[in-house]
Amino acid sequence: MSDLLNISIIGAGFTGKQIAEWTLLHNFKVYIYDVKQEILEDTEKFITGSLKRKKKMELINNVIYTSDLSLAVKNSDLIIEAVPEDIGLKKKVFSQLDKLAPINAIIATNSSSYPVSIIEDAVLRKDKVLNIHFYPPISLRPMADIMRGTLTSDETFQKGKEWIEMIGCAPLVVKKECRGFVFNRIWRAVKKECIEMWAGDYADIEDIDTAWKIFTGMKMGPFVLMDAIGLDTVLAVEQSYYQETKDLRDKPPKAFEEMVMRGEIGMKTGKGFYQWKKS
Template sequence: MKLKIRKVAVIGTGTLGTQIAVHSAYHGYDVSAYDADPKSLGKVLRMIQVRIANSNRKPAIPLKEIQRQAKKIRTSPTIEAAVQGADLVIEAIPEDLMLKRKIFKQIDACAPKKAILATNSSSIPVSRIESATRRPEKCLNLHFYSLDLGRNIADVMGGKKTTRQVLEAGKEWVRSIGCVPLTVNKELLGFCFNRVWRAVKRETLHMWAGGYVDFKDIDRGWMIWTGMSQGPFGIMDAVGLDVVYGIERVYYNESKARRDYPPAALEKMIERNHLGVKTGKGFYTYPNPEFKNPKFLKA
């Protein structure tokens, strides 16, 4: 029997959670949300404007529509209230395994028995989280990308016990909100496309932190080569450097290899609150980063 998803609850309305919630509302789902910071949704909507302005990519849905749909999201004061009646709960809180396990446990305790629980984690396989719940067969990874920049793909991966029915329901829901599911057949840290992007991040961060090259030259090369409006450092600023750091730590914790440890220079930027677009300063300064200036790519 096919699992029907009608009501979606999003836990954590930061950069990605807000976008997932907005797209679900746009595609007709009844959406509720909870965030530890009640101002989060408003802050992210303002940030999305800057991100779109700095990119030559079209958002998956127009900015006006993003703002209109955001009004439909019912924000709740607690997780318990947000997950009432949910068919799918998707978590998008910071990239920290213990925190995610804690929140999954809370969600599991109050979400309907039928509900599927998904994590938007960028690197943590759900098999590390599922045992915090009493429904491992209903847990899966659904990893979205920046929909505001038109990246309408989502990595889909099951855990140790995820049923085929739950995986299919996850994929169908991803398609129903206008995204292309990228299926991972066998558990892999970093999933499908995200593992490709991660290889770029690790290399470029070490090239910069080791003083080998100016990060702007990496971005120039990337922009000219791919025709994109941003290079890896501009993209990392948009993702959030704290988020990038958290993801790199997950890879390091897995391998314990020195080459996987995020550079100390990145840690210093985070200590200074230079987190990228969300704080106005990262590798570049916002809202008018240097890579937007036509002179940036002049011979």
């Protein structure tokens, strides 16, 4: 039995709410924090709906929604940070968590691109930080990358790995620091090529999605998947690669940046690469 019993999710947006739901369904006590009250209400509806559908309403007593960060982490054994992909914000949140959480709590980031080694300066507990990166929807893709910071202890790593297994996910172990972790690096290459094909008008997105579905047997193509993830998040990840490499080949195409600036960020706003009913 793991000694990680109380799990705190910081940031209850697209990914955070799914990690919270999945963790709750695997019998952990879950504390959910967000800076926006409407997001907390939305997350409560999402999780209650899921518990009802799965006939697991008894688990409703194991979840706490709060806009008080100290309450969210005061009993925490493991904290998963899932705030937007902004390095300054992540450092700020890590620093707050370090001050408020019990001394033994592990703090992990669900960042899609930043290694925890560039966040760890924000905390004193450098031996207790991790990257734990999910691939929502978790029910369809039950796996998570796990990667160390420069001083992460073996004990922290082992506990993180066991927790991933306990919530029914495959741990994808990063053996040495790697931007993009295990599978996100592969997926990033696909996204980058797709965006360049679209920006250069080399082929229609429908054809690329069709090709991908036939080739891989998947139900969705990369453009639909990117619309589901949120193009703001996709762009932020692309920008973080470019910031690191300064290689012009990593610079996101201008047309893609402009699309995100116009608020065309996918399913959440009703328009991205495709048109959607606003979710």
